[in-house]
Amino acid sequence: MKYILIMLLLLVILITFILFGAHNNPILSFNYLLNQKEFRASTLLSLIFLSGFIIGWVTCGLFWLRTGLALVYAKREVKRLTQQQIAQAVNVTSTNCSNHSDGA
Template sequence: MKFLLLFLLVLVIFIISITLGAHNDRVVTFNFLLAQGEFRISTLLASLFGVGFLLGWAICGLFWLRVRMQLANSQRKLKRLQQQIQNDTTAAAASAPTVKE
């Protein structure tokens, strides 16, 4: 359900950007770091929207990957500690004197 709502939101934003871009055929001069170019506003809006969308997904993907690696590391440490506790309790039970009556 969450995926469907996210997909619909992205679709609505994409349709709105296409609608706005279709009515803007004016040519503008765009100065970027290394050069200067003349683009239609619709093309400029669509390309910048796409670049921003991909950049956002890349950044979120990197954060997600970092969290997943931390989770895997924590789970490995937890498993190691649980095995150590289990070994300590079995060793303590084996070395404990038995009471005979």
């Protein structure tokens, strides 16, 4: 349900941009790092929106990947510490058992 709502929201945004672009025909001069080109306003808005959308998804994806890797490392560390704690408990128990059998 959540994904359907997100897709509907994106569809509404896309339709809004298409409608806005249909009424926005002036030519704009766009200066970028090495050159200058002329674009229609709707094309320029679409390109800027698309580039921001892609940059946002890449950034979120990198944070998600970093969090996922941190979770894997944390689970591995918990497993290692649990095994170490079990081994120490077994050693303490075996030491206590041998002390009690010597005293009897």
